[in-house]
Amino acid sequence: MLHRIRRLFGIYAAYHLPEDSAHPRRDRLLLIPPFVRAGARAFPHAIRWARMRDPAARARVKQLLDLSGPAPLALDARLFEPPSAGPDPQAVTIVMPVYGGLPLLRQALDHVVRHTDIPWRIILIDDASPDDVTLPFLRDWAAQHPAILLENAQNLGFVGSVNRGLAEAMAHPDPVVLLNSDALVPDGWARRLLRPLLEDARVASVTPMSNDAELGSIPEPGRASPITAEEAAQIDCFARETNGVAWVPAVAGVGFCMALSREALEAIPRFDEAFSPGYGEEVDWCQKTRASGCTHVYVPNLYVAHVGGQSFGSAQKQALIQRNSAILTRRYPRFDAEVHGFLRRDPLVTARLALGLARAEVTRDAPLPITLAHSMGGGAETDLQRRLHADLERVGHALVIRVGGMFRFTLELWTRRPDGGHGMTAAGTAEWDHVTRLLAPVTQRALVYSCGVGDPDPITLPDLLLSLRQPSDRLTVLMHDYFPLSPNPTLLEDGEHWRGLPDPASTSPRHETRRPDGAPVPLSVWRATWGRLLYAADRVEHFSRASQNLTEAAYPGTPSDLRPHALPVAVPPLPRPAPEAPCVLGILGSLAPHKGAALAEALSRETGRNRDCSLVLLGGIDPAHRLHAPARHHGRYDVGDLPRLAARYGVTCWLIPSLWPETFSFTTHEALATGLPVMVFDLGGQGEAARAAPNGHPVPLDLAGDPGGLLARAISLSQDQT
Secondary structure, three states: OHHHHHHHHHHHHHHHOOOOOOOHHHHHHHOHHHHHHHHHHHHHHHHHHHHHOOHHHHHHHHHHOOOOOOOOEEOOHHHHOOOOOOOOOOOEEEEEEEOOOHHHHHHHHHHHHHHOOOOEEEEEEEOOOOOOOHHHHHHHHHHHOOEEEEEOOOOOHHHHHHHHHHHHHOOOOOOEEEEOOOEEOOOOHHHHHHHHHHHOOOEEEEEEEEOOOHHHEOOOOOOOOOOOHHHHHHHHHHHOOOOOOOOEEEOOOOOOEEEEOHHHHHHOOOOOHHHOOOOOHHHHHHHHHHHOOOEEEEEEEEEEEEOOOOOOOHHHHHHHHHHHHHHHHHHOOOHHHHHHHHHHHOOOHHHHHHHHHHHHHHHOOOOEEEEEEOOOOHHHHHHHHHHHHHHHHHOOEEEEEEOOOOOOEEEEEEEEOOOOOEEEEEEEEOOHHHHHHHOOOOOOEEEEEOOOOOOOOHHHHHHHHHHOOOOOOEEEEEOOOOOOOOOOOOOOEOOOEOOOOOOOOOOOHHHOEEOOOOOEEOHHHHHHHHHHHHHHOOEEEEOOHHHHHHHHHHOOOOOEEEOOOOOOOOOOOOOOOOOOOOEEEEEEOOEOHHHOHHHHHHHHHHHHHOOOEEEEEEEOEOOOOOOOOOOEEEEOOOHHHHHHHHHHHOOOEEEEOOOOOOOOOHHHHHHHHOOOOEEEEOOHHHHHHHHOOOOEEEEOHHHHHOHHHHHHHHHHHHHOOO
16 A cells, blocks of 8 residues: 555656756655645545546546646636626827838728727827838828827837827827737727726736737737738627626736826836837836836737737847847846746636637638547547647637546637647636637537546536537547446446446446435436437447447447547557567556556566566556566557567567457557557457457457466467467
């Protein structure tokens, strides 16, 4: 028992010890008290896992010990509160520096005229535009609108032009909005942007969400993404339905569209010209005003398109960013750390998900893929990543709703980036209502059930998933395991024994579960509930004939489809060992109890007595078990390294010791691809694959209790390399 606790603490420390710890031994000791407290809470669930092999109990242990990887951020429930009306601003003064770029300038001014919902004036500063069309246009436009045109005799740069505009703006009594000539404001923008200034005297600046607004970028902070004016207007329609007071304090605003309070401008009326011609000046102003007690906020209920980055060419822009960032670092040594801290806790993540899903709706080329998945890795995760990659190439966006992590539901919004890479924004919640609210903009959905193992109340999952379905939506169920057939996804009985498909009337504790309130869920209720999902599906996808037969026996007449997996990485065949080569039995895979962990331990003991065959494990093993010398344990491996590792250890024969009827066994197919003899127990997808391959050798399941007999088979197969 002490050995297991030590191993578990080692895993806990690996998850929780800071990577950059200057004192790892001290910090490791400091983890002991929280480990003990979490372990005490997890103990009853650990007992249930040990006795019943209930996957929900195992997931709860991982959750309480926080062993599910980096914790996602929590959704901010304030965003889902109904929008409310704020105070009415009297007027607004807009400051817009201009340097050429007439086509975008026309759009920006047109949006101001059509969409500003309060009295306004605009101060235009022509910074000696390099063409002969921009200034004449501005003179004509200013004569027809409430505008003041300032003409720089020579180029002052962005900072110098802004300062001229701010000086003019202070002659008027209204809040000021700094607006780029490539920013397209949506209908009704001014009230939403100015509201924090009117409701909180401490707020010095307000920045909206955008496709390109540094910390306020959607769907990923710090990453610009292309958007059209029409798409931006549609996204803003969804933004304005969110709570208008759920604004978020940040370390700085972004000057492309930034409201500035008069009080802050009276204290610091100019941007510092050390940042001329531009970039970083608004950050400097924000830090100076923060020092006097002001705050800077983002408003998630306003989305403004930033379509250009027009002020400078990209090479010049990068040089300016590098130079001015160095100035900021010298002046404000903690600023970079504060930005990283903001991103780690990302209080804007709910807005990123909400508006990111709205963006997915207005830019998608097909129904949005929405997959319910677990958090436990393995073959289901490998398949999910493959499908995600294809979905992102085809649709551009995809949503994964994970169960079994720190939150009951963790939403991952995946997006194809302009450079072809993939980005992901994630947050968690315990409330299904938050999930449905976030998905409200999405009118066409391609729903996929991947795996629900690990959810604390899995009997509710079928109806929750069905509640997302709209009349025209397609639903696919993937049979990665037998969770839709039993709360025990392996279907094994006590002692990890295979007794066949359990009858719905079974009273075996391995095939029942309990709800969080303690109410029992017998197998008959489980089958009836999950049957609703399978019979409602457009397709139930199987990866082996064996899995298909078991599922159809439980749910006859479901829309069944057989689609075996392909290996994600090709494994080249290995040279045949010489007949006189010593027998080395290789075991592949991560060995949980149902995957044969106890058998691997028994085989390691047997090789200590029978020196005619040695043993090597490529993969992990359940903490309750370990290999005994002289057996070797390599640990985790990459499939691409399999030929090298097999040669290194001299493997002459493989064993896949899985004791349950796998729906598909990646490790079996990997082993078969090497060309070496492969032993599997004759059941499920692994037996099916072995029977179909010339080097496959299905063996009776009874041999799981006879490690000596298995070693004798391995020796015989290793010598018979014909």
